[in-house]
Amino acid sequence: MKRQEVASFYKDLSSYAGKTVTVCGWARSIRDSKTLGFIDLNDGTSFKGVQIVFEDGKIDNFKEIASQNVGAALRVTGTLLATPEAKQPFEIHASEIVVEGASTPDYPLQKKRHTVEFLRTIPHLRARTNLFSAAFRIRSAAAYGIHKFFQENGFVYIHTPVITTTDCEGAEMFQVTTMDLDNLPKTEDGAVDYRQDFFQKQVFLSGSGQLQVETMAQAFSKVYTFGPTFRAERSNTPRHASEFWHIEPEIAFADLNDDMDVIEAAVKSVINYVLETCPQDMEFCNQFVDKGLLDRLRHVATSDFARVTYTDAVKILEEHNS
Numbered sequence: 001m002k003r004q005e006v007a008s009f010y011k012d013l014s015s016y017a018g019k020t021v022t023v024c025g026w027a028r029s030i031r032d033s034k035t036l037g038f039i040d041l042n043d044g045t046s047f048k049g050v051q052i053v054f055e056d057g058k059i060d061n062f063k064e065i066a067s068q069n070v071g072a073a074l075r076v077t078g079t080l081l082a083t084p085e086a087k088q089p090f091e092i093h094a095s096e097i098v099v100e101g102a103s104t105p106d107y108p109l110q111k112k113r114h115t116v117e118f119l120r121t122i123p124h125l126r127a128r129t130n131l132f133s134a135a136f137r138i139r140s141a142a143a144y145g146i147h148k149f150f151q152e153n154g155f156v157y158i159h160t161p162v163i164t165t166t167d168c169e170g171a172e173m174f175q176v177t178t179m180d181l182d183n184l185p186k187t188e189d190g191a192v193d194y195r196q197d198f199f200q201k202q203v204f205l206s207g208s209g210q211l212q213v214e215t216m217a218q219a220f221s222k223v224y225t226f227g228p229t230f231r232a233e234r235s236n237t238p239r240h241a242s243e244f245w246h247i248e249p250e251i252a253f254a255d256l257n258d259d260m261d262v263i264e265a266a267v268k269s270v271i272n273y274v275l276e277t278c279p280q281d282m283e284f285c286n287q288f289v290d291k292g293l294l295d296r297l298r299h300v301a302t303s304d305f306a307r308v309t310y311t312d313a314v315k316i317l318e319e320h321n322s
Contacts (some may be wrong), residue, residue, distance in 0.1 A: 007045035009080065009090055010280075017082045021092065023050060024100065026128060029111045032066040039065075041074060044127075044147075046135055047280035051075050051091040054068030058170060070110055071103035071128075131289070134281035138274055145273035146226055146247060149266050156220040157248060160281055162228060168208035172232040174242075176203050182302045205230035210247055217250035224249040264305045271301045 003022045008015075025043035035056040042049030052074075056062040068074070078094035108122050109129060119126040126132045143189065147157065153223070163176055178198040185196040194202050209225040216223045229246035250263060275282060275297065286294045308316070 003075075005045040006041075006043045006050050007256065009050065010046055010048065012044060013090055016080045017090065019080060020074065020077065020095075021080045022077045023092065024073070025049065026072060027070055027072045027103070029070060029185055030068055030072075032067070035062070035071050037062070037066050038075075039074070041131075042075065044133060047130070047137070047278075047284060048088075051088050052078070052097070053091055054094040054097060059094055061097065062070060065097050068099060069103040069105055069107055071107040073101035073103075075100050095209060095231060098183065119198070130284060134278075138278050139283050141274045141277040142270055143226070143245070145270040145277075146266070148267040148273065149155075150224045150226075150249065154224070155222045155224045156216070158209070158216045158223050158225045160206065160212040160225045160227065162206050163199075164202050164206045165203055166211050167204070168210040171206050171207045171233075173204035175187050176205060176228050206287075207231055208246065210250075213248055213250045215304075217252045217256045221252045222249070260305070266302045267305075271297050275301075276317075 001024075002023075004016065006023060006025065007296060009021075012314060023041065023043060025041040028040040028042050028049060030037065030039050037054045039052035039054065040049050041052050054062065065074075071295055075098040076094050077096040078092040080092050082090050082092055086163050088253055114129060116131070119129060119132065124257065126134055127311055149272055150157065179192075179196065185193040187193045188269050194200065197203075207226065209229075214224050225246070225248050227245060229241060230243050231240070232242065247266075249266075251258060251262065275294075282294060282297075286292070
């Protein structure tokens with residue numbers, strides 16, 4: 001099926017204005033009078049959706065469309081018109097609307113703000129909300145920006161194992177086993193007999209790919225790994241996570257200043273890439289999630305990072321803790 005993405009209209013409206021387009025997406029809201037209706041349709045390719053205008057007589061199934069519920073999956077064909085004087089920059093005047101998937105009246109995401117606690121109860125739908133759609137697009141852009149920086153600077157991407165026998169950083173680890181925990185095989189001295197396990201030894205989810213990339217750096221000079229890391233540390237603080245994605249570069253023939261140069265350049269590069277790629281998502285976060293976020297990020301991206309020795313850092317902490 002040939003269709004256009006809503007994001008393409010925001011990027012290059014002049015190429016589509018006045019032309020017939022086809023879009024597919026999910027209804028964020030549907031409202032109608034007797035002969036005229038409006039749909040806020042979002043296809044997930046951009047933060048903002050597109051307004052669909054449908055009229056009785058212009059489409060054959062006006063009553064069917066007007067009776068649809070929020071969350072319905074629709075395919076819309078119509079003329080894209082620029083609307084510079086309106087709230088939205090463009091809208092589609094529909095000539096055909098097809099219901100690809102109906103929704104129900106009890107669809108949980110209505111046109112109102114929902115708490116994060118509520119959204120945790122419907123994880124399969126939360127990506128359709130402004131908050132989580134923005135978060136996932138930003139995360140996607142950040143991940144690509146990380147790879148983009150290291151690839152453009154000559155680093156080789158190393159896929160380090162997720163299941164490992166090594167503990168690189170002394171953190172608590174999650175153990176992986178296929179054995180029946182209610183009927184563990186034992187050795188003669190009563191210890192668990194891991195020879196009966198799948199790998200015939202104790203294995204864990206990786207807490208770091210550091211060991212593997214350190215060895216690879218001895219062959220490729222500049223390498224990095226970026227992937228899931230697991231820590232079995234019992235903590236309820238927002239700064240500790242049981243699973244997170246870990247960036248670990250390793251450079252041969254480099255000193256501490258070289259390392260700091262890479263860190264500073266990488267952080268600035270990723271920030272700039274996300275700001276450039278996700279302006280609507282970042283503006284939403286700046287307005288509704290963390291006011292002042294954009295100013296702080298721009299400050300980081302345009303400022304030199306302060307560099308202090310460990311000894312001086314300890315002194316600063318002591319001075320501010322007395």
